[in-house]
Amino acid sequence: MPRSSAPPLGVTVPQPYSGARILLGVTGGIASYKTVWLARLLTQAGAEVDVVMTRSAQEFVGAVTFEAVTGRPVHKEIFGPALALDHIRLARESSAICIAPVTAEFLARAAHGNADDLLTAVLLATKAPVLLVPAMNDAMWTHPQTQANLARVKEIGYQVLEPGEGPLAVGEGAGPGRMQEPEVILDHIGRLLRRSGPLSGKRILITAGATREAIDPVRFISNHSTGKMGIAIARSAWARGAEVCIVTGHVDVAIPPQMRRISVDSTEEMRKAVAAELPSADVLVMAAAPADFRPVHPAEKKIKKSQSAPTIALEQTADVLSTTRGARKNGAVIVGFALETDAVLQNGKAKLESKDLDLIVVNDATEEGAGFGVDTNRVSILSRGGKSEDLPLLSKSDVAERLLDRVEDLLSGR
Structure with missing residues (x-):
């Protein structure tokens, strides 16, 4: 889907994810600004998007931004009035879960089964397919502990869309660790939702x-x-x-x-x-x-303009x-x-x-x-x-x- 604010007048926008409920987790990395566009793409595709933000994510992007693009309230805390079973409800109602970006810190908590905030508690309570989209500094990504945590979440059954190579945060140059683009993540979420259809495996x-x-x-x-x-x-x-x-x-x-x-x-x-x-x-x-x-006989050298046509x-x-x-x-x-x-x-x-x-x-x-x-x-x-x-x-x-x-x-x- 092209990055335009609205489709041309009179043109139908495809909604292949209509009826799907996507839980979109956001953790505290600079790549979280891209997740706003992902939330918009999912909403345009017909999905109901429940955004769950960690406390560190709120240091990068405000909850009101996600509310504006999804039209739905943002979930931030595991404790509070009427929130006691939020993690269970969100886990059960989700068709699929995507967490983007996944920081090195969150990857470690997910790999070890922590449930010390709303997002990690949802992960332990859900039976929905899960897609993790890591993004971090290249040195952090290649660290042996990060790679061990990555192997563990794959063993658990989580799908991982590994980062690409490209420019990192200012002053950090380029390398592996850059979060994949929202359009690519959208395709991977779609594959989670539609993995058992007639085209699956074809x-x-x-x-x-x-x-x-x-x-x-x-x-x-x-x-x-x-x-x-x-x-x-x-x-x-x-x-x-x-x-x-x-x-x-x-x-x-x-x-x-x-x-x-x-x-x-x-x-x-x-x-x-x-x-x-x-x-x-x-x-x-x-x-x-x-x-x-x-042409029957392509010229071996450039045909000069000075020559006759x-x-x-x-x-x-x-x-x-x-x-x-x-x-x-x-x-x-x-x-x-x-x-x-x-x-x-x-x-x-x-x-x-x-x-x-x-x-x-x-x-x-x-x-x-x-x-x-x-x-x-x-x-x-x-x-x-x-x-x-x-x-x-x-x-x-x-x-x-x-x-x-x-x-x-x-x-x-x-």
Whole structure:
């Protein structure tokens, strides 16, 4: 989900976590400022978010900030009037628990089963899945005692999203210990919530972005694809418990670190990557925009501007879906995409049949708010048997959710 204050007017925001109750624990680290954005993302995704703050966390972020983004009261104390059973109630009502950031001190208390504040007491009382997201100085993270505590919480059964490498607090340089970004944490929480669905454990191969066909060493033929749609599908599939491999050409958005990535340049490289991965894939979603043509004879050196304008002979590239048909796993669900400028549904139906697809997602490149480079899309989903479903203007995240709902239905019927 893009970091914007609100979705475009008239666009539905996906709420895949609607009905879920998330307990979001916050401990006393500088990375707690990121947790405010995580609380907002969870709330936008439809979850009810109960924030529990340790006393040290309140030194970094005020409780009123979390109340403002979640619309719910913040829990801070284990003792007080009417609070005697708060830890039990919160533990029982939670669909999942995420603690971010987890400091070295809190990790030690969790590893040893302490229950000396509300958050640690909830951990001992809950049967919900737990995700710990550590963040600390690199020296503290690599200390043998911290690593021993980390091993212990994993033995207990807690999931751990280990920190990445990057800039730490001012004056501390860079290194391991940086808390993962809120969008990445959101995906991991989603995986906790949806780990037993039809996509759980399935291998999903997704393509995204634009391929490039060289004219000379510095110029190429390509298109305007940014990869946003394919990456939105990959995120949603991973959050549903799938093992995701994403084959990317040129993309303008970050690839989530939790999924396997194969980077390619040309359409032929993408075709070879798909052919290699397809035999073990339960689902293929071909959301990339491979170039349809390439120069017959790419120049070995840069074509100088001082020369007369060259005539460049083109030839068709291999169609990835058609040429890899023989590598498909028996019973796999195959999904294609078609971006058209005219006869949209007619052309989409023709591709559905000629490429032997289960589903094809078609849209009109000339329609405002749809197609390349935007965060929204208006698509029609066509399926075998002639069924056509027209979706309204949605965020690409919501299009991904709805498409995967239909993929799950197909998998369940096989």
